Amino acid sequence: MKRLLTAVTLATMALGAAAQNYPDKPVTIVVPFAAGGPTDKVARDLAEAIRKPLGGQVIIENVAGAGGTLGHTKVAKASPDGYTLLLAHVAMATAPALYRKLQYDALNDFEYLGLINEVPMTLIARPTMPANNFAELAKWVDANKGKINLANAGLGSASHLCGLLFQQSMKVDMTTVPYKGTGPAMTDLIGGQVDLMCDQTTNTLSQIEGNKVKAYGVTTTKHLSIPALSKLPTLDEAGLKGFNVTIWHGLYAPKGTPKAVLDKVNGALKTALKDAEFHKREEALGAVIVGDARVNPAEHKKFVEAEIAKWGPAIKAAGQYAD
Structure with missing residues (x-):
């Protein structure tokens, strides 16, 4: 028992030390779609804007396929150390209804970092x-x-x-x-x-x-x-009362990522969202930078929960599913 407690204590100390030194190697942002598309463009613009406040190199990895679910799965199963992040769009909220079998849970397998923009x-x-x-x-x-x-x-x-x-x-x-x-x-x-x-x-x-x-x-x-x-x-x-649809993008980390790391990434994200050049690039895409409470993890997650509640019935009513 004593050895187990010692091991747990050492592991906790190691995680704490790693979080304090984060990042000491490149951070990868996984884009679950092919290079050249709108989500890829947002990710590359963000990578440039977040690099300085994060204090490290940020690279983009495109993991396309299965409507974006392959990229989501890769990050959900990645080591929760903050070096593998996910930039995803509304598919985070629609995939649970569109796909009969997912290898991840949209609400429980990720740490929510903040909403980026709405298109x-x-x-x-x-x-x-x-x-x-x-x-x-x-x-x-x-x-x-x-x-x-x-x-x-x-x-x-x-x-x-x-x-x-x-x-x-x-x-x-x-x-x-x-x-x-x-x-x-x-x-x-x-x-x-x-x-x-x-x-x-x-x-x-x-x-x-x-x-x-x-x-x-x-x-x-x-x-x-x-x-x-x-x-x-x-x-x-x-005439279509209540019609309101935007395609949003958010940033996520694997579940269990240390809070100190999450706080640092969220802080860097908030700084990046105020970057003038990032605003200029996103406005050229017709995107609107998020500047409300949804840049905070808790509000970001509440927003996605509401989006799941909105899209689920619409998709199920249409009866259009993917395997």
């Missing part, structure tokens, strides 16, 4: 769509029930999730057309092969600015300050 979404259509505003689009949808194609970037993607809520809010079933990424979905929308799509401003802004698609509204409850989108109504005020 608004826009409802867009092919350029040949006859409707010129949301009221006209609603009439067109009503007149074309059973013939409407709604594109998305794949199961679990932001466009898929927004499309689910859009159909439920409109009380109309549309033919969902999943693509392997936003690129091919946008190409077919511009070409008129599909009718509608709801996607992040990071993917739609340039197309709207170039008049390559028609835009009908933003998914936030407030108007956006982005010049090309500032005159668009919110879908809430356009």
